[in-house]
Amino acid sequence: xxxxxxxxxxxxxxxxxxxxxxxxxxxxxxxxxxxxxxxxxxxxxxxxxxxxxxxxxxxxxxxxxxxxxxxxxxxxxxxxxxxxxxxxxxxxxxxxxxxxxxxxxxxxxxxxxxxxxxxxxxxxxxxxxxxxxxxxxxxxxxxxxxxxxxxxxxxxxxxxxxxxxxxxxxxxxxxxxxxxxxxxxxxxxxxxxxxxxxxxxxxxxxxxxxxxxxxxxxxxxxxxxxxxxxxxxxxxxxxxxxxxxxxxxxxxxxxxxxxxxxxxxxxxxxxxxxxxxxxxxxxxxxxxxxxxxxxxxx
Numbered sequence: 001x002x003x004x005x006x007x008x009x010x011x012x013x014x015x016x017x018x019x020x021x022x023x024x025x026x027x028x029x030x031x032x033x034x035x036x037x038x039x040x041x042x043x044x045x046x047x048x049x050x051x052x053x054x055x056x057x058x059x060x061x062x063x064x065x066x067x068x069x070x071x072x073x074x075x076x077x078x079x080x081x082x083x084x085x086x087x088x089x090x091x092x093x094x095x096x097x098x099x100x101x102x103x104x105x106x107x108x109x110x111x112x113x114x115x116x117x118x119x120x121x122x123x124x125x126x127x128x129x130x131x132x133x134x135x136x137x138x139x140x141x142x143x144x145x146x147x148x149x150x151x152x153x154x155x156x157x158x159x160x161x162x163x164x165x166x167x168x169x170x171x172x173x174x175x176x177x178x179x180x181x182x183x184x185x186x187x188x189x190x191x192x193x194x195x196x197x198x199x200x201x202x203x204x205x206x207x208x209x210x211x212x213x214x215x216x217x218x219x220x221x222x223x224x225x226x227x228x229x230x231x232x233x234x235x236x237x238x239x240x241x242x243x244x245x246x247x248x249x250x251x252x253x254x255x256x257x258x259x260x261x262x263x264x265x266x267x268x269x270x271x272x273x274x275x276x277x278x279x280x281x282x283x284x285x286x287x288x289x290x291x292x293x294x295x296x297x298x
Contacts, residue, residue: 024260088104102283106134109135126289133283
C-alpha cells in the first residue's frame with residue numbers, strides 16, 4: 001500500500017486498523033492469564049519494533065529522527081507506548097474486556113478540553129455536547145447498581161484504565177501541537193524501540209516472573225497481539241489517512257471497541273452487560289460528535 005494514495009487503499013488500511021485494535025483486547029485478556037502485564041507489554045513492543053523496522057526498510061522510509069522531532073519521539077514512546085500500554089494491561093488483567101474497552105476509548109473525550117486549553121482549539125457547542133455525552137456514558141458505566149465498590153482490585157483496574165486514557169490524551173495533544181519534520185510513520189519504529197527498552201527495564205524491576213509455560217497457543221496469540229494488534233495498525237492508520245478524510249478515519253476507528261466487546265462475549269463468554277452497552281454507545285456517540293466538528297483537520 002505504498003505509492004499514490006487511493007480510497008481503496010485507505011479503506012483497506014482502516015479495516016486492518018479497526019480489526020487489529022478490536023481483536024487486541026480479548027487476545028491480551030487471554031495472554032494475561034499466563035504472562036504478567038509488564039512482560040506482555042515488553043514482548044509486544046519488541047516484536048512490533050522488529051516488524052515496524054522491517055516495513056520501514058522495505059518501503060525505504062527508515063531515517064534517523066532529527067533533533068527537532070526527538071521530544072515527540074520520547075512523548076509518544078513514554079506516554080502512549082509505555083504508560084498507556086502498561087496501565088491498560090494492568091487494568092485489563094483486573095477488569096472485563098467490555099469495561100476495559102469503554103474506559104480506554106474515553107481518550108478523545110479528554111483530548112477535546114485539553115486541546116482547547118493548551119492549543120487554543122475552539123471548543124464548539126457540538127464538542128461540548130460530545131464531552132457531556134461521553135461523561136454521561138462513564139456515569140452509566142459506574143452505576144452503583146452495576147459496579148462492585150467493595151472489590152479493591154476492580155477499583156484499581158478501572159483507575160489504571162482511566163489514567164491510561166489520560167496519558168494517551170496528553171500525548172495526542174502534544175502530537176497535535178508538534179511541528180513535524182519527519183512523517184509520523186518514519187518515527188514510529190524509533191518510538192517503539194525506545195518503548196521496548198523502557199518496558200524491559202520496568203518488567204525486570206517489577207520482579208514479575210518470566211516462568212512462562214510456552215506453548216503454541218501463547219506464541220500464536222502473542223504474535224497476533226504484537227503484529228496485528230500493535231505494529232500493523234500503526235502503519236495501517238497512516239495508509240488510511242492518506243486515502244480517506246480525517247473525519248472518516250476517526251469515525252471508522254470507533255468500530256474497534258464494538259469488535260472487542262463482541263469477540264470477548266463470543267470467545268471468552270463475557271456477559272453482554274446492558275450498562276456496558278449503554279456506556280459504549282454514549283462514549284462512542286460523544287467521541288463521534290467531538291471529532292466531526294468544523295475545525296477537524298487532516
